[in-house]
Amino acid sequence: MNMNRASEPLLRENDGGIVTLQLNRPLQFNALSEELLDALQRELDVISKDPQVRCVVLSAAGKAFCAGHDLREMRGQPELDYYKALFARCSRVMQGIQQLPVPVIARVQGVATAAGCQLVASCDLAIAAESARFAVSGINVGLFCSTPAVALSRNVSSKRAFDMLVTGRFVNAATAADWGLINDAVADEDLDAAVARKAAEILAKSPTAVRYGKAMFYRQKQMELADAYAYASDVMAQNMMEEDACEGIDAFLEKRQPRWRS
Incomplete structure (x- = not known):
């Protein structure tokens, strides 16, 4: 990260198609201030229009994720x-993560609480250190985490989500992985390597196929079964017409590695 920008609430690093966005309010445990939310929204808007970006890693400075x-x-x-305006602004950021055409990986250390837990749940993938902990703890200060509940309840079962919301209790990383809030809990010292491996797996795939797939995945979840199949069939047919699909199938048949063209 550029140390000359150390005072900025959000830092960006580009590395061969991977963009890392780092929450940078470590003394405030990366709490989502208005300034930080605005910075996140600006970066999401820029990334959404950049065909060179293949994957985004959302990380955080200091001891806590958010x-x-x-x-x-x-x-x-x-x-x-x-x-009302603040929560609408935050909700736009959370939806913006899923609306990006490329996968977003949350790299989680320390605590992810309330809207921080919402941020993890809003990412497409999440990998956490074993020492990480998760909670939607607004209830402890008299505030039910209503907006975090939207993302949380779309990741874990209703009873588990409501239990977290109504008690404010923490769950550890292993439990979060078992419940589906995150993908993996890894040893603290292996966190960066695990995130890098996941990003590399994504970069090895066809960029066109990944973009088709992410958009389709979230849209079909809101549909009735028959509508979802009709929509997915149309998307898959369009994907088949892309150069990468032709190249990938030819490579498979010829027993060689594909050379993606997008």
């Missing part, structure tokens, strides 16, 4: 319109 909203900032403006 402690949720900046409560001190929120208490400074006790107005209904302000809160």
